[in-house]
Amino acid sequence: MKTVIIGSGNVAYHLAKAFTQNNIEVHQIFGRNEIELKKISEEFNIPFSAKKLEDADFYLISVSDSSVEQVSELIKKEDALVAHTSGSLPMEILKGNYRKANFYPLQTFSKTKNLNYSKIPFFIEAENQIDEKSLFELASIISENVETSDYERRKYIHLTAVFACNFVNHLFARAKEISDSQNLDFNYFIPLIDETVEKIHHLEPKSAQTGPAVRGDERVLKLHEDLITDEEHLKIYQLMNESIKKMYQ
Amino acid sequence: MKTVIIGSGNVAYHLAKAFTQNNIEVHQIFGRNEIELKKISEEFNIPFSAKKLEDADFYLISVSDSSVEQVSELIKKEDALVAHTSGSLPMEILKGNYRKANFYPLQTFSKTKNLNYSKIPFFIEAENQIDEKSLFELASIISENVETSDYERRKYIHLTAVFACNFVNHLFARAKEISDSQNLDFNYFIPLIDETVEKIHHLEPKSAQTGPAVRGDERVLKLHEDLITDEEHLKIYQLMNESIKKMYQ
Structure with a gap:
């Protein structure tokens, strides 16, 4: 051809x-x-x-x-x-x-x-x-x-990809804003990010969840909300934690 | 010791x-x-x-x-x-x-x-x-x-880690809910997820952003919102896209 x-x-x-x-x-x-x-x-x-x-x-x-x-x-x-x-x-x-x-x-x-x-x-x-x-x-x-x-299936493949790739990358970009604001080297977080992804090669993402929201650790959630000064960061922080809590209710 | x-x-x-x-x-x-x-x-x-x-x-x-x-x-x-x-x-x-x-x-x-x-x-x-x-x-x-x-710095390290790891994993879990709902094999998305992370070993996350929101593709954003039936998925979809748009304004 x-x-x-x-x-x-x-x-x-x-x-x-x-x-x-x-x-x-x-x-x-x-x-x-x-x-x-x-x-x-x-x-x-x-x-x-x-x-x-x-x-x-x-x-x-x-x-x-x-x-x-x-x-x-x-x-x-x-x-x-x-x-x-x-x-x-x-x-x-x-x-x-x-x-x-x-x-x-x-x-x-x-x-x-x-x-x-x-x-x-x-x-x-x-x-x-x-x-x-x-x-x-x-x-x-x-x-x-x-x-x-077919197109019906392809639309959902694309939608899933937006969550698994585009939104994930945006979280990295927002995380880097926080680490930059404290002059932290973002390279500290690379082994953690690598492992976050390496884990889901072996575990269901739902089983791999860690962090304060899935533990129901309200003290840490409050501590973090008090640390956050950026409105966009706070919106993401609150929504993601609420969503995590709902998934494990 | x-x-x-x-x-x-x-x-x-x-x-x-x-x-x-x-x-x-x-x-x-x-x-x-x-x-x-x-x-x-x-x-x-x-x-x-x-x-x-x-x-x-x-x-x-x-x-x-x-x-x-x-x-x-x-x-x-x-x-x-x-x-x-x-x-x-x-x-x-x-x-x-x-x-x-x-x-x-x-x-x-x-x-x-x-x-x-x-x-x-x-x-x-x-x-x-x-x-x-x-x-x-x-x-x-x-x-x-x-x-x-010190503790001040450590708190921000932990907060950054919540965005870069815990929230990222939650997006994987939500993405899998969408792909499961259509009987898609989640393994389709593993090379994409691997590359999403591999990219930020070489590029700033902000420069690596792709997807409909950063392109300002309102047609696809509307198409996806119409596809989504789960309320939690819709909240995440809308908030993340708004946040992406604001970052590149």
Whole structure:
């Protein structure tokens, strides 16, 4: 399949990298941001354009959710397969007379961070079984962990990921604000954070819970509330502790 | 120093194990829960008692915060050093005519989970410099990462740890409720969770943030709110997204 990747953000970058590393040829990388396209083009030796979309058999649209529909209208070739990579959009967002699909990698992507693509779950959906099979095989070159998933299921996968990744990272960012405010080295907390995650490789998260709220230690909860000076920190502190208490009632 | 550990919970268990692994003799493990004491005693070959506290040079009190004061009153020996392991209690909680100290390991402990003790930060405080030095040396046998810390600082270390560990684990538990509700295999999310943490070894958490809230993707936020049926999940979802938006305003 003659393949074009559309987009130059974090996901597009890593898909271009994963394809290249696995000797899957990418015919062109297309998008709006010439500076980012040029960087990806040079790093992975893929031709780029911000003007003319090349003819291809497979277009992989990896742009922000709000741009997927508009970008999909640029593809005029009818004998093509077009997939987007969003966890929270249906295939039908794609507007054109081509075959439609979804190709969703469940991971958090930053350009500056290397990844082991073989462990990333890929979720595949296509309008017909032949395309589903070919996308499944394509993803299986990159990853050991490929599944099919319809939109209903994919939405919940994405929602779960927001709790398990985006919100978790935000807690790290808020924790660092507290430690910075006291000139504590945030590296102190890295072994604790590593172990928090290492634990859930072996234990149910519910069984792994520690801390003052699950112990019902009201003295410590009060002590911490008195220490907190930032309103956002206090809101998070109170809500999370209430939620922990409710889970173990 | 002739050493006695008091307590049979998660922290006491792991301290007994860390001491034993590093050939630091523990003279007795003392506490109320004979069943747990007996298990620790058998696993690490340490005499135990729930009745008679042995004479020692160093008593390490590793019981729940609410019991530290009461337990400290059991120690009648004046020529002894007594430390508790709490991150949120001052040394002065210890009630007796002995030398007082704190010996705080910054980690989340579960009995069923093995740990590499050499990476755990230990924070030490003592009433006098000689005791501080000897506790520092003792902790340094176990860990590469030993610091002194007064109570003021220790309180903030503990508070930061609650955000970075206890609340993070609770998000995993809530995420699993969502994935269970759709019969999704929670193992799908393990590479994502691993990478979320791996990232902050290299990036500031604030720079590593991804997800709909930081992108200002109101469509996805609304979609997710419509998917959520559990009130606790919705409260967390809304508060965390508001907090993310405020951080990047």
